[in-house]
Amino acid sequence: MFTNMRSNDAFIGLPHDVFVFTMLQEIVARSLGLELGKYKHFAASLHLYKKDADGARHYLREGWQPTVFCMPPMPFGDPWKSIKTAVHTERAIRLRKKHDISEQKIDYYWKDILRLLEIFALSKNLDHKAIAQQKRKMTSRIYDIYIEPRRLAALKRAKDKQHEQLGLF
Numbered sequence: 001m002f003t004n005m006r007s008n009d010a011f012i013g014l015p016h017d018v019f020v021f022t023m024l025q026e027i028v029a030r031s032l033g034l035e036l037g038k039y040k041h042f043a044a045s046l047h048l049y050k051k052d053a054d055g056a057r058h059y060l061r062e063g064w065q066p067t068v069f070c071m072p073p074m075p076f077g078d079p080w081k082s083i084k085t086a087v088h089t090e091r092a093i094r095l096r097k098k099h100d101i102s103e104q105k106i107d108y109y110w111k112d113i114l115r116l117l118e119i120f121a122l123s124k125n126l127d128h129k130a131i132a133q134q135k136r137k138m139t140s141r142i143y144d145i146y147i148e149p150r151r152l153a154a155l156k157r158a159k160d161k162q163h164e165q166l167g168l169f
Contacts, residue, residue, distance in 0.1 A: 001025040001039050008043035011056040017041075026074040027083070036073070072140050075107040082106040089114050093121050101137075108139040119147055128155035 003021045008014050022039050029036045048056055075082075085106050092099035093114070101114045115134045122130045131151040135144070 001028075001037065003039075003041045005041075005043040007045040007047070009052075010046050010048045011052045011059070012049075014041075014043075014046070023074075027079050030074055030076060030079045033076075071142060072109055072112075075109050082110045086110050086114055090117050093117050096121075112138050112140055112143060116143060116146065119150055123150040123154045126154045126158040126161065128152075128158055 001021065001024075003017075005017070008017060018039075018041060021041070025039055026036060085104055089099050089101065089104060091097075101111050101118065104111060104114070115138055119131050119134050122134065128151050131147065131154055135147045135151065138144075138147070
């Protein structure tokens with residue numbers, strides 16, 4: 001797949017764009033029963049805004065970027081039934097409706113993606129215990145670099161909120 005972009009923000013946009021485009025590449029390859037080919041990304045203007053420079057430097061120094069690990073491959077076969085289930089479950093997560101990811105009849109790959117979405121929602125609710133519970137259910141440890149900072153931030157915010165309610169601030 002060759003992606004050609006007019007403009008791309010190196011810090012805010014590029015990591016998300018590469019994820020989305022390579023996910024689309026995998027969906028197309030699996031839908032057609034083909035092996036995954038190479039991905040090439042071109043941006044006529046790849047830029048970093050001054051306001052994001054410190055954040056970009058911090059990101060590069062924190063050491064969370066694995067260079068030898070990658071997201072597990074999408075399972076072979078037609079992905080559309082799993083995508084439909086994932087979209088339905090994502091909606092339930094977003095609307096805080098009852099759902100059970102473990103009971104979904106989809107591959108572990110899709111369950112891990114849904115658990116990441118669940119963890120994102122739980123981090124907004126400061127539910128660090130539920131984040132830890134979902135983390136234990138993950139089949140791939142590759143996502144720990146995303147999960148653990150969210151769990152720790154939720155724990156800190158929950159403690160700060162508790163201290164504030166107790167008048168300790």
